[in-house]
Amino acid sequence: MRILIVEDEKPLREQILSLMATEKYACDAAADGREGLFLGSEYDYDLAIIDLGLPLLDGTQLIRELRAKERNFPILILTARGNWQDKVSGLEAGADDYLTKPFHPEELRARIHALLRRASGHASSVLRYGPITIDTSAKRVHRDETEVELTSFEYNTLTYLALHAGKNISKSELTEHLYAQDYDRDSNVIEVFVGRLRKKLDPDGSLNLISTQRGLGYRFNLDKQ
Amino acid sequence: MRILIVEDEKPLREQILSLMATEKYACDAAADGREGLFLGSEYDYDLAIIDLGLPLLDGTQLIRELRAKERNFPILILTARGNWQDKVSGLEAGADDYLTKPFHPEELRARIHALLRRASGHASSVLRYGPITIDTSAKRVHRDETEVELTSFEYNTLTYLALHAGKNISKSELTEHLYAQDYDRDSNVIEVFVGRLRKKLDPDGSLNLISTQRGLGYRFNLDKQ
């Protein structure tokens, strides 16, 4: 999952970044509205966290411009306590949720979870695909009642593929969503991780868990239940 | 739009109901959790507003049971001021948003807007041409319910032709769009790929899927639906 953070106050920005890091999300950060607009236009994020009070380009305006450009990822706005008018204008501009500063880190974590979950059209935090079960809040994976130990990259790769079950996901889409900015493209990390996932989750290939569409990408083949 | 309201305090319930009425939403109201569960299981709502502190069946539990029954409409929860733990557990149970009581009516209106917009924001990426179906986000092609496996060049050729259905597309236009830089002209790759597409998608020629305009190019013959 790749997340954009637009926050001008450095301490808060750093705090959010480190929180996101513990969650193993790939993050890009911008310190003002204009930079945020640039990044948000450039990349396809899974979520954006935007402070409404921003230099150079107001948060509300930033959201409007992003939405005008068909950027449809969920947006969580941060507002100073007390002025609900801000929240309302932000939501009307196209944000999906808000959080009042100061906030409890745990709450931010929960809101982000909820937004990402909702954006992928899944209500419950446990995803079930036949014998494969992914608990996104505990970040644990089971196959037929027995837990499968995954590293965080293996987990992220699996989740991204599973959330787009049935779709062909290109390797570049995967790297874009699993890694932060500028990543060396000519590497075969993705192939390695897909290989590991197959070995761990479907050693004998009987599930045909992840199939490769040569030249197009990978596809997660189990239906959500 | 049909909305479910589960709120035990009558004055607040009435207030929400009248607010919804001004928005022209169709509403059902329940005064306790059990009634809410009954209504929520029975009908397919577009959104639910649920107070967390409910008699007979706790709000969090109610949400969990609804989600377990595959009720995937967005849920907005109402909580008493101050205890963010409630919100968190509600969101983890499968809610999408919350509002702290007391709230400003204007704000409730905005949140509901945002949720409904998000829920319906599923722009279909499926192109349908009679029996031929192209899912551009999954990069998969079907003819009459059965999937047709295409290689990436076959897929690209098909999509370009389909997106310009009814028009004559010259071979040079195709090469220009399918290949990066100037491509060796005296080659018959395009003919080969058109041939493959015809064979895979319309083996007996009954659809007249792609006709050739001698000297002009090719034409995709099905109308978009």
Place this chain on the structure above:
DNA sequence: CTTCAACGATCAAAATACGCATGGATCGGT
């Protein structure tokens, strides 16, 4: 009606690109 030339279709072989497994290097946390 036949002939001819230009164009397109088809096929199979050759060239290429792509993905996979493997093992070792490097990174990062404890």
Place this chain on the structure above:
DNA sequence: ACCGATCCATGCGTATTTTGATCGTTGAAG
């Protein structure tokens, strides 16, 4: 410094793409 996680380089096997040769079609001219 250690250990596991992640990343990278290599070579191999194979699906895909490309090519070139051949054959079929078309439409116009003779």
